[in-house]
Amino acid sequence: MRMQEGYVAEGIREAWEQGLTAADMEKINRYTRRAFGPEEVFAFSMVLCDNRVDRDGERFPVESLQKLRELFLGKTCIFGHQQVGANQAARIFDTALEEEPGQEAEGGETLTRLIARAYLPRTKGTEEMIALIDSGMLKEVSVSCAVARRVCSVCEQEQCGHVPGEELNGQAIHRLLLEPTDAYECSFVAVPAQKGAGVVKRYARQGEGLKKAWQALEQEAQWGRKYRESLTEKVLKYSALVQPELPREVMKSAVRGLSMEELDMMGRTYEKLAQKALPLRPQLAPERARVREDENKAFQI
Ligand SMILES: [Zn+2]
Known part of the structure; x- marks a missing residue:
């Protein structure tokens, strides 16, 4: 088993106050001790990861994203900074795969993102976190999960002589992360405080x-x-x-x-x-x- 750590995705992209349907509330209320009404929760959506090669030269093929989609259901997202109390966690109540038609990921797949929708109960204790999400300051999410196998994109072997990053037949050699076995708590990354240089590398390598x-x-x-x-x-x-x-x-x-x-x-x-x-x-x-x-x-x- 292998930990896939610190995957920084695009993160939060939408927060909404209303528009939670009865079906949404039903999903949310699976995780609550009592039934909440839509006015009692704050919900938002975020991109957890996609099927493109990341800064470590690895990627999740769509098949792995499918599995991650199940594994991330019910997982929490914490704010990994001291500014907000550690007990404030948002919970993922819905996940979906979203295709971006016309945009390709490596391996000939259509660019596909794993989207999660999460909620926070509106309480005195979550006010600060809700305000931070609403302000758009929390733009990134750090996600980690475990996968059973990591194989070469060319020969699908775990051990081989192909060097990730090198090109073969016009395709960059990378590793495929297969058979996810577990997903862990994710954490928000505050933009001004920690801006990982790795993000630059990631964009640069993808050249898009x-x-x-x-x-x-x-x-x-x-x-x-x-x-x-x-x-x-x-x-x-x-x-x-x-x-x-x-x-x-x-x-x-x-x-x-x-x-x-x-x-x-x-x-x-x-x-x-x-x-x-x-x-x-x-x-x-x-x-x-x-x-x-x-x-x-x-x-x-
Ligand atoms: Zn190989």
């Missing part, structure tokens, strides 16, 4: 929609920079309150090497410290007054 992909990445990088600036500004602001003796420029260069996550954490920590420090201000005022009194006394002598 490259310009569009670059533009999207460029845009996301800009987004990331803006996000970083705002996090840095937060750290500097609260640091100035908590440790006013530390020059802003020193602090600025100190945080330059931090990851987005560390910056975020630091901002939160300083914010808490600043909130604790602020009530001290009124107590400082009399102290200053006393100093002035002392100064006056000194003058009196």
Whole structure:
């Protein structure tokens, strides 16, 4: 058995608030302790994976996608970041294969995507996650599953001399992931925080929609920079309150090497410290007054 890990698909592409049919609700209510009404859940759809060669030179043929379609039913999707509580998980209640007529995947197959529809109950605890999904910030999903066999696309052997990535008769040699045996929890990838360089490679190798992909990445990088600036500004602001003796420029260069996550954490920590420090201000005022009194006394002598 082999783990197929970290497959990053296109991810969330649609969130809708209404339009859940009775049939949809029936599917959702298979996973709930009591029957929910459509107004009590938030639903969205996402692309889990497709039959194209991924950045590791592997792909799921349609036959494997069929099996994955069954295996992902009922699985949860978590938000793999500290910003949202770990107990918030969306559950996949419906899966489907969607063909893209006119677009080909490797091996002569029509491009086929495994689409999942998931729901979250609308509670106080899921508000944040729903807002994040709605905002379109969670654009990617990391999916993992186990497959029984991984074979060469040319000779269908598990061990052979064919080198993935090399061309043979105009087709890139790759590995086929066959007989999926299990699907695991998937996780959302927040766009500004973690932008895998592998995504670029993946698009580049496929050589399709490259310009569009670059533009999207460029845009996301800009987004990331803006996000970083705002996090840095937060750290500097609260640091100035908590440790006013530390020059802003020193602090600025100190945080330059931090990851987005560390910056975020630091901002939160300083914010808490600043909130604790602020009530001290009124107590400082009399102290200053006393100093002035002392100064006056000194003058009196
Ligand atoms: Zn081979």
